[in-house]
Amino acid sequence: xxxxxxxxxxxxxxxxxxxxxxxxxxxxxxxxxxxxxxxxxxxxxxxxxxxxxxxxxxxxxxxxxxxxxxxxxxxxxxxxxxxxxxxxxxxxxxxxxxxxxxxxxxxxxxxxxxxxxxxxxxxxxxxxxxxxxxxxxxxxxxxxxxxxxxxxxxxxxxxxxxxxxxxxxxxxxxxxxxxxxxxxxxxxxxxxxxxxxxxxxxxxxxxxxxxxxxxxxxxxxxxxxxxxxxxxxxxxxxxxxxxxxxxxxxxxxxxxxxxxxxxxxxxxxxxxxxxxxxxxxxxxxxxxxxxxxxxxxxxxxxxxxxxxxxxxxxxxxxxxxxxxx
Amino acid sequence: xxxxxxxxxxxxxxxxxxxxxxxxxxxxxxxxxxxxxxxxxxxxxxxxxxxxxxxxxxxxxxxxxxxxxxxxxxxxxxxxxxxxxxxxxxxxxxxxxxxxxxxxxxxxxxxxxxxxxxxxxxxxxxxxxxxxxxxxxxxxxxxxxxxxxxxxxxxxxxxxxxxxxxxxxxxxxxxxxxxxxxxxxxxxxxxxxxxxxxxxxxxxxxxxxxxxxxxxxxxxxxxxxxxxxxxxxxxxxxxxxxxxxxxxxxxxxxxxxxxxxxxxxxxxxxxxxxxxxxxxxxxxxxxxxxxxxxxxxxxxxxxxxxxxxxxxxxxxxxxxxxxxxxxxxxxxxxxxxxxxxxxxxxxxxxxxxxxxx
Numbered sequence: 001x002x003x004x005x006x007x008x009x010x011x012x013x014x015x016x017x018x019x020x021x022x023x024x025x026x027x028x029x030x031x032x033x034x035x036x037x038x039x040x041x042x043x044x045x046x047x048x049x050x051x052x053x054x055x056x057x058x059x060x061x062x063x064x065x066x067x068x069x070x071x072x073x074x075x076x077x078x079x080x081x082x083x084x085x086x087x088x089x090x091x092x093x094x095x096x097x098x099x100x101x102x103x104x105x106x107x108x109x110x111x112x113x114x115x116x117x118x119x120x121x122x123x124x125x126x127x128x129x130x131x132x133x134x135x136x137x138x139x140x141x142x143x144x145x146x147x148x149x150x151x152x153x154x155x156x157x158x159x160x161x162x163x164x165x166x167x168x169x170x171x172x173x174x175x176x177x178x179x180x181x182x183x184x185x186x187x188x189x190x191x192x193x194x195x196x197x198x199x200x201x202x203x204x205x206x207x208x209x210x211x212x213x214x215x216x217x218x219x220x221x222x223x224x225x226x227x228x229x230x231x232x233x234x235x236x237x238x239x240x241x242x243x244x245x246x247x248x249x250x251x252x253x254x255x256x257x258x259x260x261x262x263x264x265x266x267x268x269x270x271x272x273x274x275x276x277x278x279x280x281x282x283x284x285x286x287x288x289x290x291x292x293x294x295x296x297x298x299x300x301x302x303x304x305x306x307x308x309x310x311x312x313x314x315x316x317x318x319x320x321x322x323x324x325x
Numbered sequence: 326x327x328x329x330x331x332x333x334x335x336x337x338x339x340x341x342x343x344x345x346x347x348x349x350x351x352x353x354x355x356x357x358x359x360x361x362x363x364x365x366x367x368x369x370x371x372x373x374x375x376x377x378x379x380x381x382x383x384x385x386x387x388x389x390x391x392x393x394x395x396x397x398x399x400x401x402x403x404x405x406x407x408x409x410x411x412x413x414x415x416x417x418x419x420x421x422x423x424x425x426x427x428x429x430x431x432x433x434x435x436x437x438x439x440x441x442x443x444x445x446x447x448x449x450x451x452x453x454x455x456x457x458x459x460x461x462x463x464x465x466x467x468x469x470x471x472x473x474x475x476x477x478x479x480x481x482x483x484x485x486x487x488x489x490x491x492x493x494x495x496x497x498x499x500x501x502x503x504x505x506x507x508x509x510x511x512x513x514x515x516x517x518x519x520x521x522x523x524x525x526x527x528x529x530x531x532x533x534x535x536x537x538x539x540x541x542x543x544x545x546x547x548x549x550x551x552x553x554x555x556x557x558x559x560x561x562x563x564x565x566x567x568x569x570x571x572x573x574x575x576x577x578x579x580x581x582x583x584x585x586x587x588x589x590x591x592x593x594x595x596x597x598x599x600x601x602x603x604x605x606x607x608x609x610x611x612x613x614x615x616x617x618x619x620x621x622x623x624x625x626x627x628x629x630x631x632x633x634x635x636x637x638x639x640x641x642x643x644x645x646x647x648x649x650x651x652x653x654x655x656x657x658x659x660x661x662x663x664x665x666x667x668x669x670x671x672x673x674x675x676x677x678x679x680x681x682x
Binding site: 207209210212213215216217218219220223227228231232234 | 371374375376395396397399401402403405406407408409411412413422423426427470474480482
């Protein structure tokens with residue numbers, strides 16, 4: 001009797017243990033299962049391409065070698081970059097382009113628009129912001145074509161014929177004369193809308209009591225912006241700065257369409273594109289282009305780390321309130 | 326400083342947030358704006374602060390018209406329900422922020438902040454950030470920030486609503502005492518009638534943007550001028566019964582099915598012959614007695630000091646406060662006696678009192 005009872009209990013215990021093992025395995029698997037689609041996307045579209053670029057950058061692969069006759073060249077492409085006469089000017093161009101577009105438009109103008117349109121009646125503010133989104137919605141080619149009409153060579157162009165001509169300013173080939181002005185303007189008009197949207201929502205979500213308190217405490221509108229609004233939207237400010245730095249570093253299509261890198265407006269990503277995919281002589285230097293791209297990725301990573309460190313992002317993020325799985 | 330509102334009106338589209346408000350606040354007086362949410366009390370406060378511009382009417386500080394004066398030139402201290410302490414500043418920086426904007430000399434700033442912090446018992450918190458403080462401490466700092474600038478007028482926007490019940494009680498007394506000592510004219514917005522009654526010298530009751538009454542708390546309680554005030558002020562709330570008042574053998578009676586209450590002549594004659602009127606009586610003026618109007622105990626709610634007894638008389642319920650020692654039980658038949666000196670009578674159409682104007 002007691003023997004059969006203990007056997008029954010042993011059986012029971014075994015069953016429970018198997019059940020426990022099953023559940024622990026399941027509890028391990030289910031988060032992975034949920035994340036699987038995201039993991040697959042990240043690996044296939046983000047991670048593997050970076051690896052491929054790094055691998056190709058160690059070869060002399062080009063249209064001339066094709067996919068069969070290429071060979072490993074180790075870090076030759078990188079030492080070529082280090083000694084290339086274009087490297088320094090292009091790097092300088094890139095930094096200037098990023099710094100000016102970012103500060104004047106993607107953050108500066110975005111902040112000005114957000115502040116202005118949140119201090120006027122809601123409906124007008126909304127309308128103005130909607131208008132400012134138009135360049136972003138316009139296909140780049142159409143958008144740049146319009147700018148080319150504006151800045152067309154003498155004696156044509158809206159600037160020459162209609163805006164500055166009547167003022168007695170002699171017609172000029174505007175693009176060659178002021179290439180950076182137009183490169184930054186064309187990029188900035190589009191770029192500002194991103195920060196504009198983010199800053200606007202951040203400003204509008206500041207509790208009304210802060211806004212009232214600031215005025216009652218004696219702030220002028222300007223002082224309220226300086227001492228209350230800006231500190232309270234610090235996180236979106238830093239986020240837009242970081243994000244837009246990285247996206248400007250790798251952006252080139254506006255410059256490609258506007259100047260093709262002429263008149264000294266070649267930036268790093270455009271250089272990589274032209275070497276790897278759009279060579280004048282028809283020899284696409286995939287290996288060299290990949291090395292250029294890899295350097296850009298490195299610059300981006302370093303910048304991101306510097307920003308994260310300098311802005312202390314982790315201190316601005318709250319612990320999640322949702323319990324872990 | 327005296328504050329005067331003349332025909333003050335604020336309209337948003339077709340909605341009147343404040344409608345033709347007239348009231349005067351004396352120097353050093355503590356006035357509460359009382360009303361349910363959406364009644365326009367906060368809008369009126371923000372009009373006084375200068376955040377909103379009036380659609381019509383005038384705001385006067387002493388004899389000066391303030392309509393076009395920006396908030397920063399009104400020398401107002403304000404305390405909010407959400408505290409609204411700047412999270413990126415320390416307690417000290419919060420306290421001196423208004424003075425910093427006025428370019429007060431640093432020595433003066435420091436001294437005033439120290440004095441206020443000491444007065445409010447937050448001296449040891451000066452280096453902390455608002456996020457590191459409890460709700461009660463934050464509210465003290467907010468109060469301090471309003472006081473350091475030495476305002477002519479203090480505005481409170483439901484400052485105690487986010488605090489727990491016990492803390493609310495002690496802060497209530499503290500704010501009242503502080504205001505008395507400093508003698509600063511104060512306006513206190515609240516939806517809590519207990520706060521309004523206990524703290525204010527005069528209470529302005531608002532409903533739908535209109536001023537319903539403006540009088541001392543006891544008058545509000547004893548002589549409510551509208552049905553709304555009678556129902557809103559007092560806890561537990563007043564009982565309302567639809568009755569008809571008739572004169573029989575020289576005595577006025579309030580009648581309804583199963584209910585016959587003799588009224589005093591001075592009150593009864595105001596309602597007699599008007600058809601159906603609304604009779605109001607507070608639970609503390611209804612007593613369980615040996616004889617009187619008969620009813621059945623429906624619910625007993627022990628409140629500690631008293632039992633709140635819900636008595637059903639025919640098809641209406643009347644709340645009465647009873648001695649817990651009476652041990653009323655659900656289903657008991659009881660008799661109710663009414664304090665006829667405290668009976669209120671209202672016109673059901675205009676909702677105005679028939680006794681007080």
